[in-house]
Amino acid sequence: xxxxxxxxxxxxxxxxxxxxxxxxxxxxxxxxxxxxxxxxxxxxxxxxxxxxxxxxxxxxxxxxxxxxxxxxxxxxxxxxxxxxxxxxxxxxxxxxxxxxxxxxxxxxxxxxxxxxxxxxxxxxxxxxxxxxxxxxxxxxxxxxxxxxxxxxxxxxxxxxxxxxxxxxxxxxxxxxxxxxxxxxxxxxxxxxxxxxxxxxxxxxxxxxxxxxxxxxxxxxxxxxxxxxxxxxxxxxxxxxxxxxxxxxxxxxxxxxxxxxxxxxxxxxxxxxxxxxxxxxxxxxxxxxxxxxxxxxxxxxxxxxxxxxxxxxxxxxxxxxxxxxxxxxxxxxxxxxxxxxxxxxxxxxxxxx
Numbered sequence: 001x002x003x004x005x006x007x008x009x010x011x012x013x014x015x016x017x018x019x020x021x022x023x024x025x026x027x028x029x030x031x032x033x034x035x036x037x038x039x040x041x042x043x044x045x046x047x048x049x050x051x052x053x054x055x056x057x058x059x060x061x062x063x064x065x066x067x068x069x070x071x072x073x074x075x076x077x078x079x080x081x082x083x084x085x086x087x088x089x090x091x092x093x094x095x096x097x098x099x100x101x102x103x104x105x106x107x108x109x110x111x112x113x114x115x116x117x118x119x120x121x122x123x124x125x126x127x128x129x130x131x132x133x134x135x136x137x138x139x140x141x142x143x144x145x146x147x148x149x150x151x152x153x154x155x156x157x158x159x160x161x162x163x164x165x166x167x168x169x170x171x172x173x174x175x176x177x178x179x180x181x182x183x184x185x186x187x188x189x190x191x192x193x194x195x196x197x198x199x200x201x202x203x204x205x206x207x208x209x210x211x212x213x214x215x216x217x218x219x220x221x222x223x224x225x226x227x228x229x230x231x232x233x234x235x236x237x238x239x240x241x242x243x244x245x246x247x248x249x250x251x252x253x254x255x256x257x258x259x260x261x262x263x264x265x266x267x268x269x270x271x272x273x274x275x276x277x278x279x280x281x282x283x284x285x286x287x288x289x290x291x292x293x294x295x296x297x298x299x300x301x302x303x304x305x306x307x308x309x310x311x312x313x314x315x316x317x318x319x320x321x322x323x324x325x326x327x328x329x330x331x332x333x334x335x336x337x338x339x340x341x342x343x344x345x346x347x348x349x350x351x352x
Contacts, residue, residue: 034049045267052185053185069111128189148191194267204249207249211286213281213298214297219302234257237266251269253266253270279298
């Protein structure tokens with residue numbers, strides 16, 4: 001990695017965007033959850049896909065405010081149990097009568113399917129839609145996870161997430177005109193307590209696995225000794241299962257490796273787009289890689305304090321957007337500069 005690859009201006013950002021091949025509607029739809037889940041069912045986590053979704057349910061998700069069904073389910077989210085936390089946010093507006101407002105639309109049919117799916121998945125699940133999970137809303141949960149035990153918790157996460165709103169609008173990968181019509185789907189996935197240290201993002205270009213990156217922006221000493229094994233397990237997963245299952249020649253997929261058995265699982269598949277976080281790589285590195293070349297597996301270096309640059313992954317969702325974006329942009333540029341310097345020093349030491 002060289003410092004000349006560091007994005008420092010909007011012009012350079014536009015130059016990188018120009019390197020991406022044009023995404024097609026088929027490319028985007030190939031990364032819809034149900035498109036790949038059926039092909040990779042045996043190497044991913046058990047899930048229940050609910051589709052087609054009644055239009056009233058989509059109307060409910062995009063409507064203003066959070067009104068939950070009038071049942072006995074109690075969400076575990078902070079604003080529903082901390083009555084005196086000083087927050088001016090509420091999942092509904094109280095009036096003089098103290099009565100809970102009624103649902104504007106009827107979502108009973110989908111609600112029944114959600115309850116059934118949670119039961120089928122062992123009583124704990126997490127939700128997602130076509131391309132995205134509501135990870136940006138996890139800060140609302142007392143344990144800051146997407147774990148849901150009932151309908152109200154699922155609905156609260158979905159309605160609190162900007163990512164889900166964008167997903168409903170087509171994912172944001174290509175224009176609405178290019179997307180045309182598609183079928184919305186709600187997915188309930190079996191809840192698993194995954195260790196962030198064992199999650200990796202993989203980059204496939206022209207049907208070849210060209211790069212793997214640790215996703216969590218923090219150094220873990222134990223990963224250094226596992227680097228070759230991790231790379232081998234992911235390569236084997238790709239060659240045996242993923243390569244033939246995903247249609248586009250360019251895409252990204254996320255992998256989780258269990259610490260006990262060392263088994264690799266596919267977590268998600270994403271379009272080949274600048275909208276996808278390239279983690280410890282610069283997109284320019286990947287896009288300008290020569291044919292037949294690979295970048296291997298990149299782990300977070302021990303010489304950089306990741307916690308200084310990355311606190312809560314979705315802390316930006318709790319602050320004014322203009323303030324959060326300015327701080328995040330500065331932090332990322334500083335981080336990439338240090339990564340480039342670290343890599344240059346390593347290259348110099350190896351040449352000596």
